[in-house]
Amino acid sequence: MAILNTIRKRTSVLIIVIGLALFSFVISGIFSSNAFQSGDFSNNVAEVNDTPLSIEDFRQSLEISSNAYGQSFSNSQLVNIVFDQEVRKEILKQEHEKLGLNIEGDQIVDFIRTSGYANIPAFQNDEGFFDEYVFKATVASWKATNPAQYDAWLIDEANIISAAKEQIYFNFVKAGVSTSLQEGARTFKFQNDKVSFDYVQLPYSSITDSLVSVSKEEIATYVAENSKQFKQEEARDLRYVFFQEKPSKADEDAVLARITSLLEDREEYNEETKGSVIVQGFKNTTDEADFIQRFSDVAGNLEYRTAETLPAVAAVQITLLAKGAVYGPYKDGNTYKISKLVDSKKNGSVRSSHILVAYKGADRAASTVERSKEEARTKAQEYLRRARSGNEAFADLAREGSDGPTGSQGGDLGFVNEGVMVDAFNDYIFDNPVGRIGLVETEFGYHVVKVEAKRDVYSVATVTLRIEPSETTTNTLFTDATSFEMKVSDAEPNAFSTIANEGGYTVRPISQLKVLDENLPGLGAQRNIVRWAFDSDRKVGDVSRFDIAGGYVIAQMTKKYEEGVQTPEQASARVLPILRKQKKAAMLKDQYGSSDFENLKGQSAANAGSALAMTTRSSVISGIGSEPYVVGKALALDEGQTSSLIEGEYGVYALKITEKNEAMSLATYAPFTETIAAQRQNQAAANAFYALKEKAEIKDNRAIFY
Incomplete structure (x- = not known):
């Protein structure tokens, strides 16, 4: 009782001590975080060409979007949507400023007239139509009598100005897209030239893979020569055991x-x-x-x-x-x-x-x-x-x-x-x-x-x-999970699966986990595990236990992928079939290149057949598959002509052209020219923004905050 009386007398001191302890715990957590350890702590969610996007502004945009979308997206999904929107807005804003692009009041009204804002009743006349004078009077009234509504309108107005500038900018881009009549004629010809041919195929499958050797150096050379195809983001491989909380x-x-x-x-x-x-x-x-x-x-x-x-x-x-x-x-x-x-x-x-x-x-x-x-x-x-x-x-x-x-x-x-x-x-x-x-x-x-x-x-x-599950069951589950965690933490990293198998547990892999991923196979949304995997001090072989809804996860990091070009080992699964096919094509050409068309038909490895009325848009050879390069070569030959061996997707081919029908001549190719122009204009906006984004220097700090 004496101790209790002492505590009661010193309640204020005790509260202060507990508060300081909690504060120091939070601060230590912040300063031991990934951002502080790497020296990259920032109050900005991103930087676009050295222009910061503050986390405060981002959170305001996130709140607005959250209210608009409701429960349609998870928090991580919404963060990514808003991030893309804000980065896009900043990239285009910088481009507009370079061009000196400005919007006047009349242009704002014209934009509103053709947008969803025109359907706001406060901007409409008695007949239910958007009215410029009613619109201006309404905004003036908000400014004078309803400051909160006016502030909300100013946010909308800023978005309208931004959208109007985008519209003008991309109209400029579309205006720069042109198509000639010659392109229309060429498109018509590509679509309507037809060729029929007999073929002899020497399939790649006629040579077993074991007879074709591909070295690590050859894979490395191919990756270096085609590095853009093998770019990779920073990623992690994990494996885990899930101790599911379920009734016994x-x-x-x-x-x-x-x-x-x-x-x-x-x-x-x-x-x-x-x-x-x-x-x-x-x-x-x-x-x-x-x-x-x-x-x-x-x-x-x-x-x-x-x-x-x-x-x-x-x-x-x-x-x-x-x-x-x-x-x-x-x-x-x-x-x-x-x-x-x-x-x-x-x-x-x-x-x-x-x-x-x-x-x-x-x-x-x-x-x-x-x-x-x-x-x-x-x-x-x-x-x-x-x-x-x-x-x-x-x-x-x-x-x-x-x-x-x-x-x-x-x-x-x-x-x-x-x-x-x-x-x-x-x-x-x-x-x-x-x-x-x-x-x-x-x-x-x-x-x-x-x-x-x-x-x-x-x-x-x-x-x-x-x-x-009863309390006994949940306690046993916790004991089992903790015991497994201790065993794999004390053992060599590669013993994880062995120890799991000894305990009768199932090991599940997670491949190529990205820093902003949220959903993990078999576990659902688990950002805490993703953040753990991308801590700056995380090492291959590290193990940790995570308490999640429905049980415990014991996870181990098994591999790190650095941002950049894949290593030959990482790229081998993609490159090996390509190089093997190239070598098989060379072997088949060396073996059969001197044989004429009729002699090739008699080869045991050969498949002979016919292809009728092939075009650039219809390049599937029946019983084989799509061979666009082979059909393209056939269209370049004359009727009756025989080809040398052509390297295709499924083998090498010798062709004999049996019939060729060229597209008829038209008085005008304007309709085809207009179609091409429309397609290019539709793609122009997306392509232009993609080019701007590729050129921009974007520093992404989402992982620090989310």
């Missing part, structure tokens, strides 16, 4: 025993009466709603439902129960359930369709409805006659003439229980047999109604208990 067989048995005990009456000690009382079980209770509320992990109700909405694993058994009977326990996913049939109703749910004919003044009638009540009744009676005749589908009539919102769906109202619809409509569909068509008047107008189908409904009480 003992946990499942315990839940089964618990839910089984709820079925029968039982004796319990009552604290108030100081004696034993009998508590009714699920079988005998007459207050099922109260029983569910007291004992079920999942809320339930006794509403009438069709069999299709009952638990699929037990629906048939439940519908066959006598009133008051119980089915279960039964397992449904990760739960155990017991269900009682409280009541059932024959034909208690009805599906119907209708054609609504509204009139002026009817409830919820559209403002465009001008017909009188008498005219509506006459029109409805006409639709009733047509529907009963059977000559036209009811759904087609509903699409044609219904004023209701379900008209486009053929008037289908789906299944409803009794009491859902207004009285007159409800009485008709429940009192009449399936197939009956009639006329019903409600406050909404006149309905031509068809009873489509009926189903029985059931009031079912269900008690649900979740099958969850």
Whole structure:
């Protein structure tokens, strides 16, 4: 007690000490972070050509986008979207400034007139159209009387100016794109020149891979000569074992025993009466709603439902129960359930369709409805006659003439229980047999109604208990995960898989993890693991445990990829087949290059065939595959001419041209020229920005903050 009294007297001092300890912990975490250790700490999320993009401004943009997109994207996805937008905006802003591109007030108005802003009611006149004077008056009013709204408008205005400048800039780019008539003529020729030929193919597969040696030096040379194709980002390879938090067989048995005990009456000690009382079980209770509320992990109700909405694993058994009977326990996913049939109703749910004919003044009638009540009744009676005749589908009539919102769906109202619809409509569909068509008047107008189908409904009480891991199970899981972590941390790095196999654990690999990745295979969104992998002091072989939703992950880094050009080892999977194919082509040419076309046909390795009406756009040789280079060479030969061996995708080929049809001459090639010009202009904006982005020096600091 003396110690407690001392603590009470020194509460203020204790709070200060704890606060300082927490502060020092946070600060030490910051200063030991990747950014501080590498000396790259920055308050900027990026730098574009030495122009900083501050994290404060970025977070404001992120908040605006988050409000706009809602839950459509994860936080990491949204960060990447906004980052790309802000970098794009800055790159183009710098380009606009170089060109001295400015926007005047009239240009802003013109841009708004053709944008979504024109649909803002505050900017429209009485006729519902954008009005320049109304727009200016509204903005002036905001400035004078509503500072918050005016500040929001200034942000919009800045975005409008930026968008207008982009539009003008890219219009300049498109204006610089031109296409000649000669290009149109050449395109027409490429598309319509046709060639047929006989061929002899010597497939690469005729030489086994083991006969073709490719050295590491040859791979290195190929990578060096084609370095742009082998650029790589900084990346990591990991492997991990996931200790999933899931219930054991003992946990499942315990839940089964618990839910089984709820079925029968039982004796319990009552604290108030100081004696034993009998508590009714699920079988005998007459207050099922109260029983569910007291004992079920999942809320339930006794509403009438069709069999299709009952638990699929037990629906048939439940519908066959006598009133008051119980089915279960039964397992449904990760739960155990017991269900009682409280009541059932024959034909208690009805599906119907209708054609609504509204009139002026009817409830919820559209403002465009001008017909009188008498005219509506006459029109409805006409639709009733047509529907009963059977000559036209009811759904087609509903699409044609219904004023209701379900008209486009053929008037289908789906299944409803009794009491859902207004009285007159409800009485008709429940009192009449399936197939009956009639006329019903409600406050909404006149309905031509068809009873489509009926189903029985059931009031079912269900008690649900979740099958969850017990405290013993979670403690054992933590012990197992920690034990594995300690073993692999103390062992050699390459012993990770061996130790996992000895423990009966599954090792899962993660390849080429990037610094801004979020989702990991088998684990979902795990930015904390990604950040760990890219810490500046992280080494190959390092191991760490991560507490994630649903369990623990023991991860190990197995490989680092530095930004730049891939090493020969990294590129070998791509380069080896290319060089092997080139060598096979040379071997086949050396062996068969002196043979004429007819002699080649007789070779055991050869495949002979014909290709008809081939064009540059249709270069697939039947039974072989796409051979654009071979077809291109064929189009360059004359009819009757035989080629030397040509290196293709699937082998080397000798060709004999059997027929050649050149494209007809046209009086003008303007349509083709215009098509090419339109395609190029459509691509111009994207290509121009891509070129600007490639040229720009962009320092990306996202990984520091996110």
